[in-house]
Every structure is written in C-alpha cells, then in structure tokens.
C-alpha cells in the first residue's frame with residue numbers, strides 16, 4: 485500500500501498531524517522509534533505510583549480556549565478529563581532566603597490585582613506588562629483564530645526585545661522581575677535570550693487558565709491512541725526511521741525503517757529534531773545554507789530530575805506547583821549557576837492518578853547537556869559507576885533542597901528514580917536531552933513547516949513553540965500549509 489502521508493515520530497505533534505490528515509480522508513502511516521506512542525508524554529510507574537514526564541500542566545484548556553478548541557476538532561475532548569489547577573495560585577513562587585512566597589493566580593484581572601497588592605510601587609509597569617503579554621498572545625494567528633494569516637511570520641519571531649529588556653524597562657523591583665522570569669521554565673530559554681513575544685505566546689495561555697489531565701500525559705496519549713484507531717491511522721511503533729527515499733523526480737516516495745522495511749508514501753512529515761532529519765535524507769538534498777542552519781540550532785535547557793514517592797499522606801502542593809528561587813543568582817537557568825542555587829520546579833500534581841495513599845513528586849532542576857558530557861557515548865541501562873556516583877550525588881542535593889524549601893516533604897519522600905540530560909536524550913530520542921528541543925531565541929530562525937522539497941514537511945516543537953500547545957499548533961500550521969490555512973481555520977472556528 486502507498487500512503488498519502490508517512491509521519492516520522494508519534495509525539496504530540498506527530499499524533500496531532502496524523503489525526504488532522506486522516507480526518508480529511510488521507511491515508512496515514514505514523515512511525516515511532518519507541519515501543520509505544522508518545523514516549524515523552526507517557527510517564528512511568530514506580531512502586532505503584534504514576535510519574536508524569538513530559539506533561540505536568542498546560543494553559544489554554546478551559547472551555548472555549550484555544551487548546552480546548554483544538555482537542556474538540558481532533559475528536560479527543562470527550563476522551564480526556566481536565567483537572568483545573570487552583571485558580572487562586574496555580575504556581576507558588578518561593579524564595580527561601582527571603583522567607584517569601586508569591587502565589588501566581590490565573591485570570592488577567594486577578595493576576596494584576598495580586599501583583600499590584602504585593603508590589604504597589606510598580607502598578608503602572610504591571611498593567612503595561614500584562615497588557616503587552618495579552619496583545620502579543622492575541623496577535624498570533626493560531627493562538628487567536630480571529631487573527632488573519634498575514635501575521636503568520638509572527639509565529640516565528642526571532643526579534644527582540646528580550647523578556648529581560650522588557651522587564652528592565654518596566655520595573656525596578658528585582659524580586660518582581662524574578663517572579664515574572666520564573667515561567668521561562670515553560671519554554672527552556674533564559675530571560676536574556678527569549679524574545680518577549682515568544683515568552684508571551686507560551687505563558688499567555690497559562691495566564692488565563694491552567695489544567696492538568698486525569699491520568700497525566702499518559703491520559704492524553706491514550707486519548708490519541710483511541711482516536712487514531714477510530715480513524716484508521718496505521719501506527720508502526722518500535723520502528724526507527726533510518727532514511728527517507730526520494731523518487732527520480734525528487735519527491736519523497738518511502739520511509740525506510742531500521743529493519744529494512746519501506747513504508748511507501750506520497751509525502752513525508754518529520755516531527756523529529758530537525759538536526760536528525762539531516763541523517764535521514766541524501767546528502768545534497770538541501771542547500772548548504774539550510775544544512776548549516778539546522779546544524780547550528782541551539783537547544784533549550786535540559787534538566788536533572790528527581791522522582792520520589794511521598795509517603796506522608798499529605799500533599800502540600802495540591803493542584804499547584806512550587807517554584808523555588810534563590811534570591812540573588814545570576815544566570816539561574818545555566819551551568820554558570822551552581823546546582824545549589826539553580827531554580828527548582830517541584831510538581832506533585834498527580835494525586836488523581838493513583839489509587840494508593842502515596843503520591844509522586846518530581847523535582848526538576850535546569851542543566852545543560854555538557855554537565856553529563858563525559859558519559860555521552862553511553863546508553864540508558866549501561867552507564868558506568870562514575871556516572872551513577874555523580875547522579876546519586878546530584879539527586880542527594882535535589883532531595884536536600886526540596887526538603888529545605890518545602891518542610892512538609894522532610895523525611896517523607898523516598899527517591900525512586902532520577903533522570904539526567906542523558907536519560908532525557910535517550911528516552912525522548914533527541915540530540916541533547918533538552919526539555920523543549922530547539923531553543924526559540926533571539927536571532928535564531930527555526931525551520932518552517934514546509935521545506936523546499938515538494939512533499940517533505942516538518943512539524944513539532946522546533947517549528948513555532950514548545951509544550952503541548954506549541955507542538956499542537958505546529959501540527960495545525962503544517963497541515964494548514966498542506967490543506968490550506970483558510971480551510972483549517974474555518975473548520976476550527978466551527979468548533980468554537
């Protein structure tokens with residue numbers, strides 16, 4: 485059989501692309517290197533507790549919001565169960581050395597009131613900042629369906645000003661600036677490097693509503709699995725694509741799998757890291773400038789992650805996450821900052837997933853891939869003792885910091901698993917184990933959905949923005965390039 489489309493990679497962007505194309509009557513083959521679909525989102529179990537991996541929470545999922553419209557369009561809305569985070573404080577920002585907490589609420593009015601009451605001298609800047617975030621968010625065509633496609637290029641903005649420049653121009657209070665930079669965790673780029681508009685496109689969805697899902701990221705993958713089966717998409721899991729074959733006229737004609745099988749198709753869509761795409765195509769296919777651009781793409785930051793079982797029976801972070809910040813730290817998201825001072829993201833928002841009294845807690849600490857560089861040639865499950873020692877020491881630091889910043893966890897959490905940039909690299913099949921793949925930073929042009937090769941497209945977090953919402957939007961953009969944006973947007977509007 486010759487498929488209309490072969491999609492490489494069954495992450496959220498690949499699965500979304502497959503549903504959109506199949507809903508339009510196309511035959512689709514979805515190829516995934518991991519044993520099951522959605523390896524980044526799927527999470528895992530240890531000691532009877534479910535741990536989320538690539539999904540903790542999302543914005544834009546309230547009824548009628550953009551991700552909700554996308555999920556309705558995709559036919560998965562009735563297959564997932566949303567769990568609202570606490571609207572009075574979905575994220576708690578804690579500065580242990582200052583003995584201060586800040587609860588970040590959702591809803592623009594509530595957010596501004598909260599900031600104004602804590603930082604009364606900064607009222608004007610606060611109003612200007614949130615106005616600018618909302619305007620910037622609303623100006624993007626697939627975040628706002630009323631916005632026409634002429635502003636399409638904004639989706640790929642690489643221009644400044646940076647988030648830091650905007651914060652510096654509006655505020656004096658360093659504490660306030662630190663809080664507003666904290667959500668850089670949601671895209672993995674530092675305030676100095678991320679364009680303000682890109683930051684707004686990611687965080688803007690969280691400013692209006694925040695949800696988790698019953699069953700976590702695995703719940704989302706199950707919804708897609710069911711939908712893909714309903715609409716007849718053929719899924720090939722545990723099958724790594726090793727090459728894309730092209731016809732004499734230069735069009736994709738098959739995806740070759742590692743075992744030699746050829747999946748014949750008229751067009752091919754790659755959702756894998758764009759740099760890996762270069763390994764799949766014949767040399768000389770792309771222009772040297774495009775190759776150089778893909779090879780030079782910077783990565784968002786990676787992480788050390790501690791997974792623990794909280795046996796206290798108490799959950800201090802019910803329906804919210806905790807961000808822990810050191811008061812005076814330069815470059816908190818980079819290796820320039822000592823591990824002891826880097827920010828932590830602590831999530832334990834998985835109580836609805838388990839039936840037991842125990843709950844999972846994940847502590848995520850930014851790191852660059854070069855921190856595990858000595859072991860870069862090893863694979864998961866086969867790493868030497870030196871690596872295990874360093875990893876054990878780092879998990880010890882994270883546990884100590886978690887207990888210090890959140891006394892409710894003291895002596896209650898047993899560490900059951902740990903991840904490093906290398907773990908993330910191997911489990912997500914990505915080049916550097918970055919949290920969000922390619923870094924969307926000032927000055928870096930990320931690849932667009934269409935390549936110069938007819939029938940060869942890209943999709944995924946590298947295209948517009950990371951996160952579940954960013955990856956889903958990339959799928960709509962890519963399918964819009966294939967099927968016509970006006971058509972897709974008209975259909976989306978019918979789901980509002």
Ligand SMILES: Cc1cc2nc3c(=O)[nH]c(=O)nc-3n(C[C@H](O)[C@H](O)[C@H](O)COP(=O)(O)OP(=O)(O)OC[C@H]3O[C@@H](n4cnc5c(N)ncnc54)[C@H](O)[C@@H]3O)c2cc1C
Nearest residue numbers: 493495496497517538539540541724725913944945951952
């Ligand atoms: C620890 C962590 C926490 C996160 N938390 C959140 C969160 O709370 N909220 C949020 O919105 N986002 C979160 N994210 C980000 C989010 O998970 C990603 O942005 C999103 O899943 C990216 O989807 P994608 O489809 O673009 O890429 P991927 O999911 O990476 O999909 C690419 C797929 O291609 C497969 N593949 C690679 N090479 C091949 C090959 N040769 N052949 C076949 N298949 C191949 C991979 O196995 C993978 O499944 C988090 C990420 C991490 C790592």
